[in-house]
Amino acid sequence: MQDLLHDISQCTICKAHLPLVPRPxxxxxxxxxxxxxxxxPGTKVHASGIPWDDASGKQLRSWLNVTDEQFYNPENFAIIPMGFCYPGKGKSGDLPPRPECAPQWHDLLWEQLPQVELxxxxxxxxxxxxxxxxxxxxLTETVGNFEAYLPKFMPLPHPSPRNRxxxxxxxWFQDAILPILKQKIQNIIS
Structure with a gap:
């Protein structure tokens, strides 16, 4: 796993399309x-190099009912975005994730993640x-039908403040789904 993470950290596959230097x-x-x-990652995460190190991450940790220590323990959570580098600014927020990352790296990462429960x-x-x-x-329909994707997947909206x-x-998301999500997370990491 460490060799693979090192290789990903050196990736420049989409460098020509990025507004900032690659920083997976x-x-x-x-x-x-x-x-x-x-x-x-957004610009704040790009600058810090820490996944979910922004307002969205704070909200996500609240949804999961986990401490920063639990969240950033990679034995609890692997954090693998669709695009590993900041893609740039669009008209109404950041641009979509670069399409090169997931096909290049996700399957290789999954081969190294045998313990994943959710x-x-x-x-x-x-x-x-x-x-x-x-x-x-x-997305609303997918999230509302989350039970159809369990036990492997749980679809969620993005926790960005932009989604107020x-x-x-x-x-119904906060009332019905978040309690189920919190319980699943606690069952797995405790």
């Missing part, structure tokens, strides 16, 4: 029990890639 951000351990598949698919890019034709038409409107419009 991910964590994994051969004993990781939960994998978080997100989108791509995969959290955060956002539409991760859900479309991993759920393929079983993903629903919208979605959370206000869909209170």
């Amino acid at each position: 951000v991910l964590t994994a351990h051969i004993n990781s029990k939960i994998v978080i598949i997100g989108q791509a 995969v959290l698919l955060i956002g539409m890019y991760a859900q479309r890639h991993y759920l393929k034709h079983t993903a629903k038409k919208t 409107f979605w959370f206000t419009k869909n209170p």
